[in-house]
Amino acid sequence: MSAAAIFLVVNFFIGLCFSAVFAVVSIYSRWRSVALLFSAGLFIASLTMLSELGVAYAENPTPWAMAAYGTVLAGLVLLHWGVSVLYDRPFPKWFAIGVFLAGMAAYLVVLDLPRSWWGYGFVYQGPYALVTLSAAGNVFMSKRRTAMDRALATVLVVSGGHFLVKATLAAVMGPGSTASAYVSTNYAVVSQSITAVLIVAVGLMLLAVLTLDIMAVERGRAEHDSLSGLANRRGFEVAVKREINRPGERHHAVILCDLDHFKSINDTYGHHVGDMVISAFGTMIAAQVADDAIIGRIGGEEFAVFLPETSPAMAVVVAETLRIGARTMIVSGLPGGSVVTASFGVAALPTKGNLETALRAADVALYSAKRGGRDCVHRARELAA
Structure with missing residues (x-):
């Protein structure tokens, strides 16, 4: 198994662990729907790692390649949705569906482009970057201004920017002549190692925001008299x-x-x-x-x-x-x-x-x-x- 394949397996389990943690957090947080959106987003996004392995080793890589792209995009859309709800920013369901369909349309365009073309990575990674940077923009434009909120927005900006960095690296290093060849390239090793770091960073920041919220609610309960509605x-x-x-x-x-x-x-x-x-x-x-x-x-x-x-x-x-x-x-x-x-x-x-x-x-x-x-x-x- 190549180094990139090992990273794919590791990233899959990292995403799975964060998904499970947010599922548990949803039980205790007043932002139950947000935690569930984060859990679902990370779970779906983690499936891209298995799909990438299917691309590399299956006889017909095309459906696996589409699944790899679609699961990442769907996961990012769900994370964006959760961030929007958490920060009281508009994100209607039809918009979520529209963003996903637009991204998949961009992917279908990529299928007809030569992988060696310098713009291939930008067309491929562009929808990922737009969704993530849009989530960061929602945090920046919200009324919440704590240090943790600013840190989350910064991590989301870095995460969105990294997709453009990977597009540049793909142009320089080459993403492989075919989808199946990707997992054997040096670009795949670099790409998946960066992804591992950012999955952890984004997951920890989202978890920290929800955890601090849980602590604030519990502190409020500890200082509140439920009978009179006043402070204790x-x-x-x-x-x-x-x-x-x-x-x-x-x-x-x-x-x-x-x-x-x-x-x-x-x-x-x-x-x-x-x-x-x-x-x-x-x-x-x-x-x-x-x-x-x-x-x-x-x-x-x-x-x-x-x-x-x-x-x-x-x-x-x-x-x-x-x-x-x-x-x-x-x-x-x-x-x-x-x-x-x-x-x-x-x-x-x-x-x-x-x-x-x-x-x-x-x-x-x-x-x-x-x-x-x-x-x-x-x-x-x-x-x-």
């Missing part, structure tokens, strides 16, 4: 610390809220109604505060609101608005005329201040409100002056 304590603290570490002299405020007599609501009407109260309260807070506020459910019936660049006096006004909002909530599980109340504690958070300290101060004010009769707003001692 961890998510709240992460978001607030990110905000207070921004440059500039800025003073903030925090509000702690606690639903009054919540245990009696659960005991009287059941935990399902208690969950409805929690959800309604979280929705009310989100509707009443400014868009730049950070809201979290940090305990069973306890909520926190961070108000960036807000004075203590204004924070008290916001807390009073929330107190009134709680009283006017309508929760379907509660009998008519039922009123839900909440108590509030307000504290300042100075520039580069400590969030934990501010939360403790607000907590003291909150329990002062509880002891003072509930359904009221109390300020931390340093704000009372």
Whole structure:
């Protein structure tokens, strides 16, 4: 078996392994259709390696040669499709079909051209290059601008450009006098070795993009409270610390809220109604505060609101608005005329201040409100002056 044939076998298994990995990733990623497109594209493209062996050793190489060309093109179209969906770029199905048919038409033109002609490789490799470079263009034109996205676009540009490089090498080194002779040429060894490197590079970059997305989703779940739709304590603290570490002299405020007599609501009407109260309260807070506020459910019936660049006096006004909002909530599980109340504690958070300290101060004010009769707003001692 020639060196090129060995590379064909190796590349086939590389493509097969990446296809299997993306099939597994599709189970866990929210981009399930994208991962499946990548898996299908790599699987189909890997079949070209077996087709090339058929070209070299079968008695009738023509159908194998057509399969070799078509599987690569179909695989690239599917990868382009997946990239387009991932980066929210248009790629209608009819366009995918049209690109594939146009590429196959170009291949049929190549069949009638002498393989020794210098332009043979460019006609042959041109559709591959166009599809891959178009995928790179979709990444560059998308709204996503992370370092990983730029790296993927760069790898796709290199991958698209390599088809033109191979066309040049074919003109210089010769692709073989016949399709069957290709596997025995030095050009085939160089071509398949480059292909091996780029399969790994593109596969790893696509896998990295989807893996980072999975990690981001899982991180979001870890910082999200599904019942209220707000951040949980961890998510709240992460978001607030990110905000207070921004440059500039800025003073903030925090509000702690606690639903009054919540245990009696659960005991009287059941935990399902208690969950409805929690959800309604979280929705009310989100509707009443400014868009730049950070809201979290940090305990069973306890909520926190961070108000960036807000004075203590204004924070008290916001807390009073929330107190009134709680009283006017309508929760379907509660009998008519039922009123839900909440108590509030307000504290300042100075520039580069400590969030934990501010939360403790607000907590003291909150329990002062509880002891003072509930359904009221109390300020931390340093704000009372």
